[in-house]
Amino acid sequence: MVAHIGGGLIRWQITGMLRFSGALFYCRAKPIRSVLDTDTDSTMVEKILVAVDGSETMERTVRFACDLVKVLGGSLTLIHVVEVPVMIQPDLLFDSAPLTRAGEMILRTAQKQVEQNGLKADIILKHQGGNSGHKIVAVAEERGFTLIVMHARGQSKTATILLGSVCHTVAHNASCSVLILRP
């Protein structure tokens, strides 16, 4: 008698589990079908933000971005973020003017390269304490950029295999798409 009830219980549990996994499978299977329903939005206007840092990879990045705009259409904006060192002692004064001047020069160089390609680009210069990736993400969100183009490795020459820290920050935190150029 006890064995009978036990068997019934087990059977009930097994069918219950099957039913449950069936429901799970249904949930998983449904979104795949929705691929067919999604319309491709090829009319969307791209607003491309190109992060430049004056490193040796910059020229290639700008050239790539120009080619991209020629094909995809849309606008091009160059951004450079001056990384101001985070001070441990607040009373230590840091003069960021030379870095700002360098940043302006980097942007002008990149802008000139864009113009040589027969295109136009706006420029943005920002300051950020610590990792400049956060600033790039913030600007992209604020101004509604649809794509960020950047090189995986910028100023640091050590990390060829891994992503640069700025690139990593942008890739993880940006809410728009990110195109990462590799060496």
Place this chain on the structure above:
Amino acid sequence: MSTLFQRALVPVDGSRYMSGVVAHAIAIAKKTGCSLTFLYVVNVDPAATLELEKQKESSTRIPEECRRKAAAEDVSASSRIEVGGPAETIVEIAVRERFDLIIIGSRGYSRLKTLFVGSVADEVMEQASCPVLLVK
């Protein structure tokens, strides 16, 4: 048509985030004239042959569905299934067959989610030798 991209590799996983990536890839293919290869990687220990065949069979429709969707929009596309670790397989194929773009989805809505499920995209970004488009 431009020569910016010729062939793009689009890894797909059948998740609900896939449709956005596929739509994005098709939009890019239309504009650049590149061909798309939808890749599904079966992540199973190759020793488990029985399991593997079963999983391969059930997942055929995932990249195939994408290919059909692209073909319906006059984009030249193919689909394929490979077995192995997702990130390594994607990177290896991209290198070996000289793809010039990888279009991959990221589920980076929250940092926690990125930490858990965006790991394939993360590894691909770090190891690829061609440009990677991370679609959000």
